[in-house]
Every structure is written in structure tokens, then in C-alpha cells.
Amino acid sequence: MENDYRFIKAYQADNTYRKSFNELAQSVFELSFEDWYQNGYWTGKYIPYSFLHNDKVVANVSVSPMKFMHNGKKRNYVQLGTVMTDEAYRNQGLIRRLMEEVDSDFGKSADGFFLFANETVLDFYPKFGYKKMEEHSFYKYPNNLSEMTAMKIPMKSKEDYKILEAAVINSCAQSSLWMLENMELVMFYATQFMSENVYEVKNAYVIAELDEGDLFIDQIFAPDKVNLDEIIASFGKEVKKVTLGFTPLDKDGFLWEESMDEDTVLYGKGSSLIELEGLKQRIPTLSHT
Numbered sequence: 069m070e071n072d073y074r075f076i077k078a079y080q081a082d083n084t085y086r087k088s089f090n091e092l093a094q095s096v097f098e099l100s101f102e103d104w105y106q107n108g109y110w111t112g113k114y115i116p117y118s119f120l121h122n123d124k125v126v127a128n129v130s131v132s133p134m135k136f137m138h139n140g141k142k143r144n145y146v147q148l149g150t151v152m153t154d155e156a157y158r159n160q161g162l163i164r165r166l167m168e169e170v171d172s173d174f175g176k177s178a179d180g181f182f183l184f185a186n187e188t189v190l191d192f193y194p195k196f197g198y199k200k201m202e203e204h205s206f207y208k209y210p211n212n213l214s215e216m217t218a219m220k221i222p223m224k225s226k227e228d229y230k231i232l233e234a235a236v237i238n239s240c241a242q243s244s245l246w247m248l249e250n251m252e253l254v255m256f257y258a259t260q261f262m263s264e265n266v267y268e269v270k271n272a273y274v275i276a277e278l279d280e281g282d283l284f285i286d287q288i289f290a291p292d293k294v295n296l297d298e299i300i301a302s303f304g305k306e307v308k309k310v311t312l313g314f315t316p317l318d319k320d321g322f323l324w325e326e327s328m329d330e331d332t333v334l335y336g337k338g339s340s341l342i343e344l345e346g347l348k349q350r351i352p353t354l355s356h357t
Contacts (some may be wrong), residue, residue, distance in 0.1 A: 073162070074120045075169065079133075080110050087118055088125040096152040102221040107229065107259060109252040114357065117166045119157075126154040127162035131170055132357045133178070135248040137241055138349065143340055146174045148183040167196055169176070171193070180338025184356055186331045199336040201262030204348045206319065207311040210297075216304030218274065225265040232258055232266060232289075235273040239289035243314035245344065249356045254287070254354050264287035269302045273356065279351070286355045293317065313353030324348060332356070 072260070079085045086105065093099045104110050118128040130150040132218055136143045148170065153162055174181075182201075185193060223229060236251040247253070258266055260273060265286070267274045272290035276283060283303050296318070300310050316322060327350070335353065336342055344351075 073126075075118070075166075076120060077117045077169070078112065079118070080105060080114075080116065084123070085118075085125060088120075088123070089118065089128065089181040092125050092128065092152055092154060093150060095154075097161065097194065099150075102245055103260065104256050107226075107255070109255045109259075111252055113250055113252055119162050119166065119170055121157065121292075124154075126151050127166060129163060129166040129170060129296070130357065131174070132253070133174070134250060134312065134355065136355075137246045137248055138244065138344070143179045144340060146170070146178045146181045147340075147355070148181065151183070151185070153191050164196075169340070171196075178338065180336060180341030182336040182341060182351065184332045184334055184335060187333060190333075192279055192340070193335045197337045199337060199342060201334045201336050201342065201345045203334050203350050204315075204324045205311055205350065206316055206322040206324050206329045207309060208300075208322050209309055210300050210307055212301050212305045212307055214304060215303060216302065216306065218267040218269045218276075218302040218304075220264070221266045221268050221273070222273050223258050223266055229255065229259060232273055235289040238291050240291060240293060242288045242294060242317065243312075243352060244317050245315055245349045245352065253357065254289075257286070257354055265289070267303075269299055274299060276303070280302060281306055283307045283310040284313060285310065286313040287352055296323075313350070315348065317352045319350070 090100045090102050101110060113132060116128055116132055118125045121339040128150055129148055132147040132149060134145050136145060151163060202300055233251055236254050262275060265275055265277050268277060272288055272294050274288050275286040288299060296316060
């Protein structure tokens with residue numbers, strides 16, 4: 069059957085192949101990227117590398133070339149995501165071959181590679197030079213006394229999207245590891261399962277999840293550096309604990325702990341990326357693909 073496989077990449081504009089990709093993503097991850105595409109956000113910053121069999125997508129590794137700013141230096145990283153194989157085509161080395169294609173295309177230009185996986189594949193990615201990395205969560209227990217002033221801004225229309233797009237594009241760095249030039253990925257989250265998690269706080273837009281006193285701030289977008297304590301206070305006295313989905317510019321007042329989410333184990337390779345572990349840098353949650 070091996071000779072019947074056909075390798076394709078960057079085919080998101082092809083309706084037939086994109087439909088097949090979405091069907092596989094739905095069956096494996098219960099995800100669909102169709103709305104993201106139709107809203108104009110699926111660009112060349114998210115590149116499917118796939119094998120076809122009888123014009124059906126049966127295996128895939130998606131590639132996201134990404135730019136980050138860290139300590140004043142730009143880094144070119146490549147994130148792998150949506151790693152999936154149709155159940156009937158597993159154990160044939162298809163993912164291995166796709167990862168070899170990715171290395172061939174980006175191995176000489178990237179400062180590092182990373183991906184998120186779960187504990188079931190602990191032995192798989194090290195075969196390709198990836199190292200399991202610790203991630204750290206920064207948190208604190210605020211003592212807010214005021215009522216909530218953060219205004220929820222539901223993402224319901226294209227006009228709502230445009231306002232948030234502009235906020236993301238025009239934001240200065242609000243975390244010490246800051247994703248550059250990837251508004252499209254942020255909008256993947258904000259227009260789908262985080263569409264009710266967008267808030268406005270003065271001139272800042274905050275993507276956050278508030279659940280029974282636990283506040284998780286995924287990211288903040290504002291043209292000027294924000295006061296993080298003021299942002300936290302705007303969510304009111306209900307907040308008993310706040311956790312950040314990024315590494316703050318100023319860590320004073322924050323505690324930290326190793327992230328223990330078994331579904332998002334970080335694997336990386338490349339010296340400039342591996343060093344982030346020792347610096348307690350967290351890949352921002354809105355940078356995950």
C-alpha cells in the first residue's frame with residue numbers, strides 16, 4: 069500500500085482536501101478548522117503536511133512557523149501540531165515520514181522546534197531529537213475588594229473580530245516570551261471555544277477564563293504595558309486565585325509551579341528553545357496549535 073500514498077502540503081485552499089483534513093481532525097480531536105478558514109484566518113502560518121490514500125487525508129503533521137521575542141531577541145521557532153493518523157493507517161511509519169519532510173524544509177532555518185503532546189507518546193518524539201521540557205505556571209492569591217469592572221465582549225460578528233484583530237496587531241509585548249505577527253492563531257481561539265472569554269479592561273483586551281473564583285488569564289493585548297495587578301483587580305473580589313497562561317514581564321509577587329497538565333506535555337529541540345526551560349519561560353497558551 070505504501071506506493072499508493074501521495075504526499076501533499078499547504079493545500080488548505082483546496083476544498084476537497086481541506087474537507088478530508090477536517091474529517092480526520094474531527095474524528096481524532098473533535099476539532100474542525102473550517103470556520104477558521106472561512107473567516108480568513110487559516111493562512112500560510114499553519115501548513116498541513118499530509119499523506120493521501122485514494123484522495124483521502126490519512127495522516128497529518130501541521131507546521132506553524134512562528135516568531136517570538138525573548139529578551140530583546142527574535143527567535144524563529146517551528147511548532148508541530150494536529151499530529152494524527154486515521155485508525156486504519158496507523159503503525160506504518162507515516163508520521164515519521166512526515167516529520168522527516170518537515171525537518172528537510174525547516175531544519176536549517178529554524179532556531180528550534182516544539183510541540184505539545186500527551187503522556188501516551190513519551191517514547192515517540194525523543195526518537196526525532198525532541199526533549200521533554202518542564203513548563204511553569206505563575207500564580208498568585210489576590211486580595212481584591214472591589215466589584216468586577218472588566219466588560220465581557222462576546223465575539224459574535226465580523227465587526228467584533230475586527231476590533232480584537234486590531235488590538236492583537238497593535239499590542240506591545242505583555243509577556244517575556246511574546247508571539248509576534250500571528251493574530252490569526254489568537255483569533256482561532258477567540259472566535260471558537262473562547263468566544264465568551266474576551267474582556268475589555270480600559271484600553272486592554274484580555275482573554276481569560278473565570279470559574280468559581282479561579283481566574284486564568286491566557287493573554288493581554290494593549291498598546292502600552294499594562295499593570296497586571298490592575299487587570300487582575302478588574303475581575304473583582306470573586307477572584308481568589310489567578311494563574312497566567314504566559315510568563316509575566318515582572319515576576320515579583322508571583323509564585324510558580326511546574327505545570328502538570330498531562331494533555332499538554334511540551335517537547336522541544338534546539339538550544340535556544342531548550343534554554344527557556346531553565347529560565348522558567350512558558351510558551352503562551354494562545355500560541356498552542
